[in-house]
Every structure is written in C-alpha cells, then in structure tokens.
Amino acid sequence: MKYQVVIGLEVHTQLTTNTKIFCGCSTKFGSEPNSQTCPVCLGFPGALPVLNRQVVEYAIRAGLATNCSITQRNVFARKNYFYPDLPKGYQISQFDLPICQHGHLDIEVEGETKRIGITRIHMEEDAGKLVHADIQGVGDDSCVDLNRACTPLLEIVSEPDMRSPDEAIAYLKKLHQIVMYLGICDGNLEEGSFRCDANVSLMPVGSTVFGTRAELKNINSFKFIKQAIEYEIERQAEILDDGGKVIQETRLFDPNTGTTRSMRGKEEAHDYRYFPDPDLVPVLIPDQWIEDVRSELPELPEAKRARYVAELGLPEYDAEVLVSSRELAQYYEETVALFPQAKIVSNWVMGEVARALNEDNNRSITDCPVTPALLADLLKLMEKGTISGKIAKTVFDEMYKTGKAPEKIVEEKGLVQVSDTGAIEAMVDEVLNANPGQVEQYRGGKETVFGFFVGQVMRASKGKANPAVVNELLLKKLKA
C-alpha cells in the first residue's frame, strides 16, 4: 500500500543566558563536571528556585518571531518522573499555560511555500547529563554531571503538518536560523544546544486519520534527522504491509547504523502527574513588556532576504546565501554601506571571502581579517582602475594573510595596473614578434588564437596590464 508520512517536531533550544533558569550557576559548556552546581540545581531539600528574567524575555522574542500569541499569565508546573539525571524527581516545566501558542512558520520546499503550525513554546529546565566515562573501577555504573541541570530551555512544538523528510528539514533549518538571529540560542547541534525529537506516523494515501506515531530521539544533525525519518517510514510501512500495528513508543536513533530502536514503553512513563509548582509564583506579562520586546526584534532572515532582492536588486540566490547567518548578513551590509554596489560586494563575499574562510578551517565571518572596511577599500581600488580584477584577488589573499590595507599591499608589491598605452604596446609587439605562427593562424581566420595573445601579454605584464587596453591594442595590431 502507498502511505503518507505525517511528521511533527519538538525542538529543545538551549538559551544563551549567562546563568541557569532558577539559580545563579553559570551555564558555560565544557567545565569540570558538577563544578557549576548549587543547592537549587542539585535539588537539595528546601532550596528555592527563582526565575531568571532573561529567560522570559527570550521566550517572548521566540514567540513573536514565530507569530505566536503570548500568554500573559504563566504558571510553572512540575513534571514528575525518576531518572538519575533529574535530581529533584521532577522537571520544572510549563503545562497548560505555555508562554507562546498558536504560531506558525512558512517554509519553502521545491519552490512551494507551506505554512507549518507551531502549537506551543514553553520554558523549562534541562536535565543533567549521564556520562559513560572511561573511569577506572566504575564498571557498568553511570556517571552523572549536573552542570547542565537547570539550564534554560525553550521547547518548541510544531503541529503534525509536515508531509516529507524534506519539509521537516526545511522547518528545522528555518527555526534554527531564527533562534540564532534572535541571539537566544547558539545553535550548536553537536553540543546539544538545538535538539530535535520527531514524531513520525504513516497513514494510507488519501486518508485523513493519522496512524500511531513513534517518537524519535537523539538526533543531533540535520542529516541524521532526514535519515532517521526515512528509516522510520520504511520500518512502519513494512509493519503495516504485514498487517501489523505500529506501537506508540520512543525510539532512539543510532547514527552508526542509520536505524532506530525501541527505547522503553512509554505508556506508564507518560503519567507525569503535572501540577503547579508552589515554589514559583505566576509570571504576568503586561502588554508593555511584549511591545518592548517587539520593538527590539532584529530584522529576521525572511524580511532581510526580501529587502535584498527588492531594494538592492540582488538575485534570489545571493540574497538567500547572504542572510543564512546574521553575522554574514551584517558583514555584507557593512561592506555595501561603504561600497554601494550590491552585486559586486555580493560576488566578493560569496566568492573570495567565503572561500578564504572555508580554507581557513571554517573560520567565522566575525573573525575575518579582511574587515568590511578593508574589503570596501579594495573594491574601490578596483573600481578606480588602480588594479585589475585579477590582481584584486591576489591583493585580497595578501590582506587576508596580513590584515594590511590594500593600498599598502599594492604599493609594496608594485601591483598598480598598467594602463599606459606605450608600455603595453611594447609588450604586445614583443608577443606578436615571438609568435609569428599564431599570428599567421589568426590572420588566416582562426580567431580563437586571440585568447592566447591576451594571455601572453598579461603574463608578460605579470597580470598588471589593463585587460581592456591589451584587447584594444592587440586587435589594432592584428587587423593592421
């Protein structure tokens, strides 16, 4: 039978606050295990959690950027379950009053725009980490690091609106881009700052009744999400084709095999007995707070892309690439402000700048030795005809290596473009005299040899001859 896949996604984004959600411990990644803990995040009896205001601010930001309505009376709830990475025996989360609801994101897949609903976004604390460290004498036991316990998360839950792995990926990439633009999440999938669980089910094509779903966990790259969903579609289709029933369960993705395996029956574990946390008072969000956050929202990638096309006249492709990260877009905009030729700057940023950073161990654009000001200076030299486009690339590489100003490099290396007709004419004569055979061919009608002459002259000038002048003189001499 033919099946239609139905996908809903739950994304956990770790917020980039300095401190944890309910205590003043640092959230820094990679510190000594349990060095960032206190009575609150260790779950000691009697410790009192106090809410980090920044978390609420970030949650409002996320909600506004994803077209949600903001809940003005928020209550935290306890989600009760036992696990060694959860010292209190409950996770502080939100249940029936999440901070954001009823939002959406528009994604594009194969040229079509599709709206994906966002059910809710809620604030919660993360659990600690279970480590199976290579420590002598520990045997089969697990080791617990509670540095991550109590770090702030936003759980962003989508509607089951996606109908293919590609749609799921498009939604995730969009969401990832937005939280990074908002500056509320560092977006690091490998370190677990942006984690995704996928709810996947199948139904016969044409049906409107969803099948039983499996929840896929432990997926920490966009590539794996696609793999996991594709594997799950195959697995469920086989079960259904054999007349079997899909069991509602949590399945763990194994990146080594590209498969998923059952984790534990969830029927009982799902009985979380939520109730309002008496330790945390309600959070009331007045209109003014929401409007303040709204007025400070950065321009989001979608709006930016549209503006690049409409106002700067960039092709869709360029705009898409340049807005892919906030930092890259900022670099581009700063350069254009100094050298207002949008397409030329775009070519350089997507070309030379991207290449150099890429070859330099994927260095960040914020750390690029050729700053927007330096790049603009270089482009100005090219525009004035001081250097040719080819030389400009050489100068760029030198700028990247040394951080020096382009004028200085051009001067030091004697790279000024030669437009002096007399000097170029001498070189042209020399090349023509040295290659009588090719001159004969050209005059006999084989005009493709022309490129050879240009190349020779440019070589003779060490790339400094003005190509336009070279062309002009060559033509004149050859037609003579």
Next chain:
Amino acid sequence: MKITRAEVEHVARLARLELTDAELDTFTGQMDGILAYVEKLNALDTEGIVPTSHAVPMENAFRADEPTGSIGVENALANAPQRAESFFRVPKVIE
C-alpha cells in the same frame, strides 16, 4: 469507591514505593476517604472562576541574569553515596 486498589498500586509504582498487600488495603481505604471528603467541593458552583494555582497573592519574582557562584565540586559531592572523580556515580540505567 473514589479510587480502586489498582489505581493505588499504580500511583505507588510511579512513586517507586513497594507496598505490602496489607498496606495497599489500608492506603486504598484512606485515600478513598480523603477523595470523598475533597469531593464536597464539587457541590460549589465554580463557573467562571480562574483555577487557583497558588495560595499566595504574589507574582513576578525574578532574578537578574548574573552569576552568583556555585558551591564547588567537593561540596556538591559531599553527600553522594558514591562518586567517581568529579561525577556522581549511580547504578546503570537500562534503556
């Protein structure tokens, strides 16, 4: 009956409590009594009344996002039944 023996058993298991048959009987009876007593509230008309989440009339207790320091690894692990280097050590969790 407001609550069955099976439900009490279920709740006990969720709380990781192991109860004897006699205890199950006792607690089922007691919890049934409590629920019957609380059910008196159902006699009230609560139409249009916002559910009470907190008994204290107070809201918006925030802290600023500023580090206040931690207690240190040694203090954190001082009461741990078992440790391994800087970790809490616990029996293996089956997944």
